[in-house]
Amino acid sequence: MKVVICGAGIAGLSLAWWLGKQDWQVLVVEKASWLRDEGYMIDFFGPGYDAAERMGLLPLLQEAAYIVPELVYVDKRGKRVAGLDYELFRRMQSGRLLSLMRGDLERILFEALPGEVEIRYGCTIDSVAQDGDHVEMALSDGSGESANLLVGADGVHSRVRELVFGAEEGFIRHLGLHTAAYIFEDAKVQESLAGNFKMLSVPDRQFGLYAIRGGRIASFFVHRTPDATPDDACGALHRIYGDLGWLAPATLPHCGETCATYYDQVAQVEMLQWSKDRVTLVGDACQAVSLLAGQGASLAMLGALVLAEELGKDRPVEESLAQYEARLQPVIAKKQKEARKFVGWFVPASRWRIAARNVALRVAGLPGMGWVLRGLGT
Numbered sequence: 244m245k246v247v248i249c250g251a252g253i254a255g256l257s258l259a260w261w262l263g264k265q266d267w268q269v270l271v272v273e274k275a276s277w278l279r280d281e282g283y284m285i286d287f288f289g290p291g292y293d294a295a296e297r298m299g300l301l302p303l304l305q306e307a308a309y310i311v312p313e314l315v316y317v318d319k320r321g322k323r324v325a326g327l328d329y330e331l332f333r334r335m336q337s338g339r340l341l342s343l344m345r346g347d348l349e350r351i352l353f354e355a356l357p358g359e360v361e362i363r364y365g366c367t368i369d370s371v372a373q374d375g376d377h378v379e380m381a382l383s384d385g386s387g388e389s390a391n392l393l394v395g396a397d398g399v400h401s402r403v404r405e406l407v408f409g410a411e412e413g414f415i416r417h418l419g420l421h422t423a424a425y426i427f428e429d430a431k432v433q434e435s436l437a438g439n440f441k442m443l444s445v446p447d448r449q450f451g452l453y454a455i456r457g458g459r460i461a462s463f464f465v466h467r468t469p470d471a472t473p474d475d476a477c478g479a480l481h482r483i484y485g486d487l488g489w490l491a492p493a494t495l496p497h498c499g500e501t502c503a504t505y506y507d508q509v510a511q512v513e514m515l516q517w518s519k520d521r522v523t524l525v526g527d528a529c530q531a532v533s534l535l536a537g538q539g540a541s542l543a544m545l546g547a548l549v550l551a552e553e554l555g556k557d558r559p560v561e562e563s564l565a566q567y568e569a570r571l572q573p574v575i576a577k578k579q580k581e582a583r584k585f586v587g588w589f590v591p592a593s594r595w596r597i598a599a600r601n602v603a604l605r606v607a608g609l610p611g612m613g614w615v616l617r618g619l620g621t
């Protein structure tokens with residue numbers, strides 16, 4: 244049996260790993276020219292952590308993980324105003340939580356792939372036609388492919404979803420926020436951070452910085468806006484964060500300097516059906532929960548695992564796809580609902596809300612008060 248997977252992100256690579264182990268002939272096509280470093284630091288726990296353990300990847304992930312003792316909230320002058328004790332958070336997950344750069348997770352999945360899995364970077368799918376138990380595809384490198392299954396693992400703005408299910412507008416729920424992240428080098432900023440993960444919150448905007456390996460710094464932005472995604476991400480960040488104070492003036496000039504800037508709307512994907520005949524979707528393409536859920540990568544790995552488990556059963560592909568949806572859709576709908584409730588706390592819209600969150604974080608640090616973090620959605 245042959246499968247074509249469109250997208251070599253967390254979902255696509257995980258699925259390629261599982262199906263490769265099941266002796267499927269696997270071809271992955273990825274529009275980026277190579278693996279990317281971009282993205283933010285993720286709290287990796289829950290079902291993705293369990294899946295990684297089953298894949299035997301935990302030792303590699305533990306090696307790549309960062310020790311984050313605390314998330315320190317600062318004011319515009321860089322003075323500490325509150326802190327989120329990560330140890331407490333880790334204990335709430337029974338120690339099964341890793342702080343990982345998204346790019347490191349992607350690289351480890353890539354390096355673990357069985358040798359038979361083929362990946363074509365710089366390639367996408369131009370057209371899809373279903374023909375009985377086969378899917379015929381035209382690829383952007385001029386080749387044609389015929390497979391028993393096509394899986395769209397190509398993220399929130401999925402091309403496969405557009406080709407087979409229809410325009411993006413029908414499936415995306417915007418949560419009224421935009422997010423951005425980029426990595427840069429700056430000795431002075433590095434010194435000011437003193438090894439901490441620091442975040443500045445003002446109404447409708449959050450700006451965070453943390454040092455990562457190789458003398459680099461990762462930046463993280465989230466703001467409330469009704470706008471569409473801007474064409475010029477760095478220009479938008481300058482406009483929105485230019486007056487913020489603290490380390491923003493030192494950080495913004497580095498935008499676009501080295502690796503690309505990640506910039507997107509914070510959105511969820513909601514679909515009644517994830518599969519049509521021999522085409523299905525996995526990860527953000529059909530189940531995006533948004534960064535507010537804090538589990539996008541973890542749930543993408545769960546999606547890949549459940550899909551592979553169902554495809555591994557001896558029965559028609561269509562039945563396996565129906566079971567995959569039946570098992571996963573309720574889990575995702577619950578996470579999406581929980582994430583939506585958290586919008587007001589994630590990027591507080593007023594000073595009193597920021598103050599209330601800071602008090603809640605202080606209380607959560609007291610013995611036996613960890614449940615307060617759950618109330619904040621963490």
Ligand SMILES: Cc1cc2nc3c(=O)[nH]c(=O)nc-3n(C[C@H](O)[C@H](O)[C@H](O)COP(=O)(O)OP(=O)(O)OC[C@H]3O[C@@H](n4cnc5c(N)ncnc54)[C@H](O)[C@@H]3O)c2cc1C
Nearest residue numbers: 250252253254274282283367397398402424526527534539
């Ligand atoms: C470079 C990068 C940086 C990210 N940074 C952040 C971040 O800072 N904050 C945040 O909240 N989320 C970020 N994300 C999204 C986050 O990784 C996902 O929400 C989560 O990991 C679920 O993964 P996924 O594999 O389903 O989707 P994604 O991680 O989005 O992976 C989809 C993959 O498909 C590829 N692709 C897209 N379109 C096509 C196409 N037409 N043809 C072929 N391939 C295609 C993409 O290049 C990507 O490799 C980032 C994603 C990427 C790719």
